Amino acid sequence: MPQSFKPKSVRELLTEMKDVSDLMIDLAYAAVLFESDELADRVHELETRMDKLMYQIRTIAAVVTRNVREARKITGILQVASAAEAISNATGDIADLVRMGIEIHPVARDALRTADEKIAWVEVSEDSVLVGKKFYELKLPSSIGIWTFAIKRGKSWIVLPQKNTEVHVGDALIVKGPPDGVAILCKMAGARREVWAPERRLPSIRKALAKRCVRQARRGCGRWES
Amino acid sequence: MPQSFKPKSVRELLTEMKDVSDLMIDLAYAAVLFESDELADRVHELETRMDKLMYQIRTIAAVVTRNVREARKITGILQVASAAEAISNATGDIADLVRMGIEIHPVARDALRTADEKIAWVEVSEDSVLVGKKFYELKLPSSIGIWTFAIKRGKSWIVLPQKNTEVHVGDALIVKGPPDGVAILCKMAGARREVWAPERRLPSIRKALAKRCVRQARRGCGRWES
Numbered sequence: 001m002p003q004s005f006k007p008k009s010v011r012e013l014l015t016e017m018k019d020v021s022d023l024m025i026d027l028a029y030a031a032v033l034f035e036s037d038e039l040a041d042r043v044h045e046l047e048t049r050m051d052k053l054m055y056q057i058r059t060i061a062a063v064v065t066r067n068v069r070e071a072r073k074i075t076g077i078l079q080v081a082s083a084a085e086a087i088s089n090a091t092g093d094i095a096d097l098v099r100m101g102i103e104i105h106p107v108a109r110d111a112l113r114t115a116d117e118k119i120a121w122v123e124v125s126e127d128s129v130l131v132g133k134k135f136y137e138l139k140l141p142s143s144i145g146i147w148t149f150a151i152k153r154g155k156s157w158i159v160l161p162q163k164n165t166e167v168h169v170g171d172a173l174i175v176k177g178p179p180d181g182v183a184i185l186c187k188m189a190g191a192r193r194e195v196w197a198p199e200r201r202l203p204s205i206r207k208a209l210a211k212r213c214v215r216q217a218r219r220g221c222g223r224w225e226s
Numbered sequence: 227m228p229q230s231f232k233p234k235s236v237r238e239l240l241t242e243m244k245d246v247s248d249l250m251i252d253l254a255y256a257a258v259l260f261e262s263d264e265l266a267d268r269v270h271e272l273e274t275r276m277d278k279l280m281y282q283i284r285t286i287a288a289v290v291t292r293n294v295r296e297a298r299k300i301t302g303i304l305q306v307a308s309a310a311e312a313i314s315n316a317t318g319d320i321a322d323l324v325r326m327g328i329e330i331h332p333v334a335r336d337a338l339r340t341a342d343e344k345i346a347w348v349e350v351s352e353d354s355v356l357v358g359k360k361f362y363e364l365k366l367p368s369s370i371g372i373w374t375f376a377i378k379r380g381k382s383w384i385v386l387p388q389k390n391t392e393v394h395v396g397d398a399l400i401v402k403g404p405p406d407g408v409a410i411l412c413k414m415a416g417a418r419r420e421v422w423a424p425e426r427r428l429p430s431i432r433k434a435l436a437k438r439c440v441r442q443a444r445r446g447c448g449r450w451e452s
Contacts, residue, residue, distance in 0.1 A: 074331065077331050087317075
């Protein structure tokens with residue numbers, strides 16, 4: 001028997017599209033920052049999800065449009081949806097860098113680290129006050145401005161933890177927020193500071209390359225910082 | 227005399243591109259939400275700024291590339307930069323809706339209001355604890371998770387207030403953050419709740435249209451909520 005068609009409302013679809021595109025931006029930058037194939041794969045999955053949402057919203061728009069006046073109004077909605085999809089495609093391009101194994105220059109990762117809204121990787125130690133707490137109890141977004149958009153637990157990943165997700169010892173929280181919020185989270189997590197270790201770990205090569213770029217830049221016109 | 231060429235570093239350019247694209251997303255959604263031509267114009271200005279940044283980063287990349295190996299590394303940086311530019315173009319498309327005077331369907335604005343990271347408009351009353359304080363004193367991002375990305379002061383706008391920008395009586399703070407953070411800000415601002423008033427103010431027409439959409443949707447397949 002074919003499944004019955006249960007359409008979401010346009011509002012629900014558009015809200016989901018905005019939320020997904022916001023999440024994808026964070027995940028894509030985090031994928032580059034930590035050179036994580038896993039995070040890049042999640043971005044790719046969400047890109048497919050986004051395409052489906054776009055298809056659904058276009059279908060509903062076509063169904064409910066009866067005249068030119070309505071069509072004009074719906075054009076506005078479709079344009080907002082298209083923009084969210086375009087943002088999602090752009091983040092897909094960022095994540096593809098990691099999926100294709102293209103080495104990321106240290107300056108690109110440094111640039112992402114020094115942005116206003118910082119992305120950080122914080123590990124939860126045994127004596128952390130976070131352990132055993134659920135996210136709805138912690139209220140990190142409204143208490144310290146920190147959004148946890150992914151957790152690395154052992155070898156698996158939890159993307160966009162839910163309100164009742166519990167923090168475990170050893171969890172790596174992938175967060176975004178203001179630098180002083182990240183510092184507070186580190187204290188709460190019992191971590192000295194955020195972890196700055198890409199999964200592929202090639203620090204010596206990176207360091208050498210970075211130094212070389214600085215040397216070259218001093219001679220040339222462009223300046224490359226490590 | 228021609229001005230001397232003082233190039234920024236690639237890291238500085240890329241950091242600025244990320245920050246500008248993040249800001250543009252918030253401004254574009256806020257422009258739609260509050261139907262503000264002023265905010266839409268700011269998005270347009272930032273789009274031009276973004277094009278210039280992209281030009282600069284491409285120039286530096288071309289100057290410092292000496293061999294194929296370096297070119298491969300720089301490709302990664304350019305792809306991150308291009309993605310930031312693509313995001314900026316998408317936000318430009320959103321803002322163009324407002325600039326072109328296309329009426330925004332209420333469901334689009336509702337969708338933006340109910341997203342995880344809420345955008346809100348909060349007015350500062352005379353007896354607010356915020357009055358006379360500078361943003362670096364308030365530390366809103368790390369204390370309640372609220373980022374103030376624009377202020378409407380009288381008829382003028384301040385986009386991305388600086389750390390030493392002071393809050394005045396009557397300021398409308400355009401912010402993003404978690405819903406409970408927005409609620410706390412409203413209390414601090416001495417406002418009962420966030421303001422939900424588009425500049426063009428056509429509530430009756432919108433209400434009527436929304437009701438009509440709900441009626442139509444009940445008959446049809448798609449569901450439109452007001």
